[in-house]
Amino acid sequence: MGFHSLKDVLQEQLEDLHSAETQLTAALPKMAQAAHDEELQKAFEHHLEETHDHLRRSKEALSEIGASTPTGVCQGMKGLIAEGEEMISKGGDPMACDAALIGAAQRVEHYEIAAYGTARQLADDCGYDSVKELMDQTLDEESQADKLLTKIATGGMFKAGVNQKATV
Numbered sequence: 001m002g003f004h005s006l007k008d009v010l011q012e013q014l015e016d017l018h019s020a021e022t023q024l025t026a027a028l029p030k031m032a033q034a035a036h037d038e039e040l041q042k043a044f045e046h047h048l049e050e051t052h053d054h055l056r057r058s059k060e061a062l063s064e065i066g067a068s069t070p071t072g073v074c075q076g077m078k079g080l081i082a083e084g085e086e087m088i089s090k091g092g093d094p095m096a097c098d099a100a101l102i103g104a105a106q107r108v109e110h111y112e113i114a115a116y117g118t119a120r121q122l123a124d125d126c127g128y129d130s131v132k133e134l135m136d137q138t139l140d141e142e143s144q145a146d147k148l149l150t151k152i153a154t155g156g157m158f159k160a161g162v163n164q165k166a167t168v
């Protein structure tokens with residue numbers, strides 16, 4: 001089925017996000033478990049709770065536009081999670097591993113921020129105010145999660161550990 005209207009595009013975006021969030025609910029516990037830094041671990045655990053809400057909102061949004069629960073797989077998120085798992089499997093210095101984990105997690109957040117920005121705009125264009133509101137809520141939480149990761153990464157963690165070791 002091709003795209004015949006913006007609503008078709010919105011539906012495709014929501015279906016993709018539904019798959020992305022489903023995959024993330026399975027991946028985030030592994031990332032939390034792999035984190036060495038306590039603040040980072042808590043950030044992943046907190047975002048897992050939020051991700052359950054994101055999944056619920058994606059289902060609500062699909063039902064608002066009269067679409068059923070999708071079965072397709074978001075290949076973008078699949079690839080990002082595979083990269084995250086690759087980072088986890090490498091092992092090594094705890095702080096360096098956490099830095100790699102943050103890099104993988106921020107790729108995920110930025111992917112989602114882009115997708116929710118698109119879905120939000122399409123919902124607005126199509127006059128689905130309630131869907132726009134749902135997308136706004138999730139978009140805000142994804143942005144906050146990204147900012148928290150930046151804060152953890154720039155809060156002295158790298159300077160104190162990884163860089164110091166690199167100069168020895």
Ligand SMILES: [Fe+2]
Pocket residue numbers: 021050051054112138142
């Ligand atoms: Fe999310």
